[in-house]
Amino acid sequence: MDAQRAIVVVGSLNMDFVVSVEHLPAPGETILGHGFQMIPGGKGANQACAAGKLGGRSVAVRMIGCVGQDVFGDHLKASLSAAGVDVNAVHVSRANATGVALIWVDGHGQNSIVVASGANMDLAVQDVDAMRKVFRGARIALFQLETALATVASALRRAKEEGLTTILDPAPAQPLSIELLRCVDILTPNEGEALTLLGRPVARVTIEDAPALAEALSQLGPRTVILKLGESGCFAEGVHYPGFAVKAIDTTAAGDTFNAALAVALAEGKKLSDALPFANAAAAISVTRLGAQASAPSRDEVETLLAAI
Ligand code: RIB
Numbered sequence: 332m333d334a335q336r337a338i339v340v341v342g343s344l345n346m347d348f349v350v351s352v353e354h355l356p357a358p359g360e361t362i363l364g365h366g367f368q369m370i371p372g373g374k375g376a377n378q379a380c381a382a383g384k385l386g387g388r389s390v391a392v393r394m395i396g397c398v399g400q401d402v403f404g405d406h407l408k409a410s411l412s413a414a415g416v417d418v419n420a421v422h423v424s425r426a427n428a429t430g431v432a433l434i435w436v437d438g439h440g441q442n443s444i445v446v447a448s449g450a451n452m453d454l455a456v457q458d459v460d461a462m463r464k465v466f467r468g469a470r471i472a473l474f475q476l477e478t479a480l481a482t483v484a485s486a487l488r489r490a491k492e493e494g495l496t497t498i499l500d501p502a503p504a505q506p507l508s509i510e511l512l513r514c515v516d517i518l519t520p521n522e523g524e525a526l527t528l529l530g531r532p533v534a535r536v537t538i539e540d541a542p543a544l545a546e547a548l549s550q551l552g553p554r555t556v557i558l559k560l561g562e563s564g565c566f567a568e569g570v571h572y573p574g575f576a577v578k579a580i581d582t583t584a585a586g587d588t589f590n591a592a593l594a595v596a597l598a599e600g601k602k603l604s605d606a607l608p609f610a611n612a613a614a615a616i617s618v619t620r621l622g623a624q625a626s627a628p629s630r631d632e633v634e635t636l637l638a639a640i
Contacts, residue, residue, distance in 0.1 A: 337391040337469035338382050338594045339495070341462070341486045342375015343451040343477035344396045344411075344421065345430040346403040347583070347623055352435045355443050364435065371410035372432055372623035373451070374475040374502060377584040381591030381627035382473075383414035385613060390598045393465050395486075396478070397422040397454040403429035404450070410624055420465045422458065424450035430477075440579030440618060446477060446503075454478045459485045466493040471594045475500045475587075480511075487514040496597065499553075500590050501528060512552035519590055520548065521559040541566035557593070557607070559586055564611045572607040575615035575636060584623035589614040592633065612636040 350364035371380070379394040386392055394416050398404030400423050407429065408418045427450040436442045459482065466472060472490035474483055474497065483499075490497050491514050498517040501507060504527035512518065512528075520528060522536035525544050528551065536544065541558050545566060548556045557567040561582075564574035592613035596606035616628035616636060 335468065335470050336389060336598050337393060338386070338471045338473060338598050339393045339395060339466055339469045339490070340375050340379040340382065340473045341395045341478070341483070342378065342473070342475045343373040343430055343448070344376040344398050344404070344407040345373035345432040345446060345451070346407060347372035347432045347434050349434045349436060349583075349622060351621075352437055355435055355437050355441065368622065370622035370625050371407050372584065373407070373430060374477050374500065374587050375473075376407060376411060377587035377623045377627070378473050378475070378500075378591045378594075379411055379416045380414045380624040381588045381613065381617070382595050383411065383416040384627050385592055385595045385630050385633065386598070387415070387630055390595050391417065393417040393420060393469070395420040395454070395462055395465055397424050397450045399424055399427055399429040399450040401429055403431070414624075414627070420462070422454060424453040427453055434583060436581045436583065436621065440582050442581065442583050444583070448477065451478050454482050456481050456485045458482070459489050462486055462489055463493065466490050466495055469495055470598045471496045471498060473498050473500070473590055473594055475502055476505060477503065484508075484511045484514070487511060498590060498594060500586060502586060506530065509552055515553040517555045517557060518548060518553035519557045519559055519586075519593070521561065521586060525558055536560070538563055538566065538571055541571065542569065555603070559589060565589070565607055567603060567607060570604070572611055574611050577615045577619050579618040581621045581626065582618050584626060585614045585618045587623070588617040588627055591627070608637060609633060
């Protein structure tokens with residue numbers, strides 16, 4: 332396989348504990364849920380898994396992260412391997428357990444997530460030197476914010492030095508330095524993350540707000556800003572790319588699937604204007620099923636949805 336078609340994901344691996352609920356619990360409220368499942372997750376691993384499935388034989392995917400020395404860590408690595416992802420650069424921490432996420436999903440597909448990061452935070456700045464050989468020859472590096480921020484910043488710089496296109500999903504939302512954002516080629520916030528990066532109060536964002544928001548974000552350093560608008564699709568370079576109408580069962584990992592599909596399309600040499608409908612379609616399919624990695628679509632499913640428009 333052409334090394335130039337490789338994608339490297341630097342990020343988290345979590346075991347998701349998912350419970351379906353009628354409504355998300357309010358502070359102090361106890362409610363009864365049902366349908367408990369353990370499903371492989373973590374924003375980084377979700378991106379790697381979806382990229383592995385979508386890229387098939389044409390794009391190689393390598394995961395860099397850290398799990399604990401436990402059964403969840405083994406299971407998460409196996410889930411990625413099954414999707415064709417190279418897990419040789421996933422470290423094993425002796426100090427901390429594998430990350431877990433507690434997730435409630437309501438009847439409208441909306442969720443609440445609490446992450447106990449565990450071993451994810453053990454991926455350290457000292458590990459970044461060893462990333463060089465994983466980055467070498469690859470085309471794209473994907474990042475999120477569920478690992479230590481100093482490690483993300485250092486790995487972003489290293490990926491740039493190695494000539495990769497860097498894509499940052501700034502999730503979970505947090506303010507970021509200009510220095511870090513200057514190492515980002517493509518920034519992919521949702522509405523809340525965009526407002527947090529701009530230091531503004533989180534509010535409802537409509538498609539009319541998108542151009543000004545994207546322009547303000549691009550002043551912070553990234554070359555390209557793609558504003559993710561949930562069911563409304565996304566906005567980039569002055570263009571609104573509408574979403575696909577589907578019945579949402581669970582929106583968990585929709586953003587991760589979007590970034591994975593974007594990276595696969597760009598690694599294959601597609602233009603952004605073709606990559607974004609592909610990413611919207613992949614994300615739309617993912618919300619029609621429960622779970623993070625369990626909801627990652629196949630290439631055929633995405634092509635079929637795209638052909639239907
Ligand atoms: O983006 C969804 C992911 O966020 C879940 O899989 C959970 O592990 C948290 O990291």
